[in-house]
Amino acid sequence: MLKYTLRRIIEAIPTVLGVTLLSFVLIHIVPGSPVRILLGNHYTPYRAELLSRTLGLNKPLPVQYFTWLGNLLHGNFGYSYTYDKPVVSLMLQALPHTIIIVVVAVLAAHVFAVFLGSVQAYFENTKFDQIVTVINYFFYSMPTFWLAVLLIIFFSIDLNWFPSGGIVNTQLASPSFGDWAKHLVLPIAALFLVSVAGWARYMRSSMREALLQDYVRTARMKGAKEFRVIFVHALRNSILPLITLLGLSLPALLSGALFVEEVFNYPGMGLLYWDAVNSRDYPIIMGITVFVGLVTVIGNLIADLLYGLIDPRIQYT
Amino acid sequence: MSNVLEVQSLHVDFHLHGGYVQAVQDVSFHIKEGETLGLVGESGCGKSVTSLALVRLLSKTARVTGKVLYKGRDLLQVSGPELRRVRGGEVSMIFQEPMTSLNPVYKIGAQISEALRLHDKVSPRAAFARSLEMLRKVGIARPEEIMHAYPHQLSGGMRQRVMIAIAMVCSPSLLIADEPTTALDVTIQAQILELMKMLSQDFGTSVLLITHDLGVVAETCDRVAVMYAGNIVEQGNVEDIFASPEHPYTQGLLKAIPKIDSVVKERLQPIEGTVPTPARMPAGCRFAPRCALVQPGCRLERPSLYTVGDEHVARCFLHDRKEVAQ
Numbered sequence: 001m002l003k004y005t006l007r008r009i010i011e012a013i014p015t016v017l018g019v020t021l022l023s024f025v026l027i028h029i030v031p032g033s034p035v036r037i038l039l040g041n042h043y044t045p046y047r048a049e050l051l052s053r054t055l056g057l058n059k060p061l062p063v064q065y066f067t068w069l070g071n072l073l074h075g076n077f078g079y080s081y082t083y084d085k086p087v088v089s090l091m092l093q094a095l096p097h098t099i100i101i102v103v104v105a106v107l108a109a110h111v112f113a114v115f116l117g118s119v120q121a122y123f124e125n126t127k128f129d130q131i132v133t134v135i136n137y138f139f140y141s142m143p144t145f146w147l148a149v150l151l152i153i154f155f156s157i158d159l160n161w162f163p164s165g166g167i168v169n170t171q172l173a174s175p176s177f178g179d180w181a182k183h184l185v186l187p188i189a190a191l192f193l194v195s196v197a198g199w200a201r202y203m204r205s206s207m208r209e210a211l212l213q214d215y216v217r218t219a220r221m222k223g224a225k226e227f228r229v230i231f232v233h234a235l236r237n238s239i240l241p242l243i244t245l246l247g248l249s250l251p252a253l254l255s256g257a258l259f260v261e262e263v264f265n266y267p268g269m270g271l272l273y274w275d276a277v278n279s280r281d282y283p284i285i286m287g288i289t290v291f292v293g294l295v296t297v298i299g300n301l302i303a304d305l306l307y308g309l310i311d312p313r314i315q316y317t
Numbered sequence: 318m319s320n321v322l323e324v325q326s327l328h329v330d331f332h333l334h335g336g337y338v339q340a341v342q343d344v345s346f347h348i349k350e351g352e353t354l355g356l357v358g359e360s361g362c363g364k365s366v367t368s369l370a371l372v373r374l375l376s377k378t379a380r381v382t383g384k385v386l387y388k389g390r391d392l393l394q395v396s397g398p399e400l401r402r403v404r405g406g407e408v409s410m411i412f413q414e415p416m417t418s419l420n421p422v423y424k425i426g427a428q429i430s431e432a433l434r435l436h437d438k439v440s441p442r443a444a445f446a447r448s449l450e451m452l453r454k455v456g457i458a459r460p461e462e463i464m465h466a467y468p469h470q471l472s473g474g475m476r477q478r479v480m481i482a483i484a485m486v487c488s489p490s491l492l493i494a495d496e497p498t499t500a501l502d503v504t505i506q507a508q509i510l511e512l513m514k515m516l517s518q519d520f521g522t523s524v525l526l527i528t529h530d531l532g533v534v535a536e537t538c539d540r541v542a543v544m545y546a547g548n549i550v551e552q553g554n555v556e557d558i559f560a561s562p563e564h565p566y567t568q569g570l571l572k573a574i575p576k577i578d579s580v581v582k583e584r585l586q587p588i589e590g591t592v593p594t595p596a597r598m599p600a601g602c603r604f605a606p607r608c609a610l611v612q613p614g615c616r617l618e619r620p621s622l623y624t625v626g627d628e629h630v631a632r633c634f635l636h637d638r639k640e641v642a643q
Contacts (some may be wrong), residue, residue: 214412215420217374222432222483223405236422311422312467 004316012297078283098268105191117203140197148263165265210238247303327383355534358544406436409484415477419468426464474505553629
């Protein structure tokens, strides 16, 4: 298994390199230049030329790319144009904020979706199943940003239960833990709701299939309770598709909490990325691209390794 | 000898496309202590449905009526917890498909001891020891190793042995075996049947053996019930049924068995026609459309079971008339 893991990581290197090349090309195709944005009203051709030279943007693109790659190999992600700080420190600042909402939302959504989908499958085509299905589709088809806005309208503006954005109340001298936790509720809720809806659908169909299998009948024949039949016998057989989704959702959520972070003005990776794209801050964009590439590889690897733990028929060679 | 199981006028209907389709109609039989009853019939005659209905393992779309008296208690009426105590503990079942009947993600040892721990308060260690002992009893070589194996590492025959171990580990009073050897090749079939016979004698377990193989019945059963299109058409001791089958269907079945020692090369005599589907049952005797001895009355009225000998009944008007004539 160690050998398998190592091989997978080595195999991932060309993939990540390819991703960096592609995103390097793409951001240079996009119109607009960081120099123009940085200088703003102070723009003169002379100043622009000077800044281009300072940032190294006057060199041919291949040279720029390989310079960046060479620095990366030395662990240097470069300096942000707009913040004038190392990209690594900006990412390290943003990452914990994203991790907390993503990990809490993903784990909670997963556990709840597995439970909900299983129960739905068990009570297939009953009133309960139908009502839950309608609610699921409601959240599944709702754009994340719109859901986030709705949450703000209901829970911040109307009910005034939770703050509408940020991470702490800036007017407090020493923000408490409770204040911080309050700021997390709505972003987590938004991520949770959109994730649960889809995952519960997958779980429902997977569990539905498992409940028809012969070994489920065997479990009942042994005298097992229905709870045990569902959550011990059928669950472990039907959870594999959800593990794949977990692996795939990890990178999407670490970067793509983007909409949620943008709406809630939550200073995580998504917001950092969003601002970087708007100001054409190439080093941040490239840094986050590498990060997402790595998380994708790691997420899929974790999913594949979990597969083997759950299903003994899967062997690693 | 008292009856372990007594089934009285069992009916099973399936809810289908807004209506009900009858799968089993008025099936009654009993099994005495230590006895093996064979339930034979073609595919689709309702024998598997009958066996699953006894322990309420049919899907929610099935409507089961009648009485299934296990040691006097009606299993169709008992509460959920009581039913679960009976299942696996007192009445066990093995299924046709050994390849899919074991849970692929749990070790063999865990699956056997689970059956034990659901019924007896035993420590994991004791459950493991007894499961190991049971594996040895069902004739698995290297049982210590197999305890830690997963189902996919075992052959079909071994898996069916494991299923038997699971079914027998709580020493049940009744074992329902639903075509236990159908999916196995012939040499393994004989071994599995021998094993079941031996274990049921050892444990004093009564057996309901569901099969379509009359050869299997002849070898293992004390009594036999022949099913056709959801009915029992003939029931009696194995010797009587094979020596003098009284229902035209049973006669037809026996004629359709190839004999290896026949001197004259005779053609097998198949039963003409096909089994009626539950949705299109004939009005009268269900076998009438295929029966060589059919009378006009057979198509109008359904025959009941007539006594034709000692513990021997047949559902055919031919025997009704005999009685009248005597």
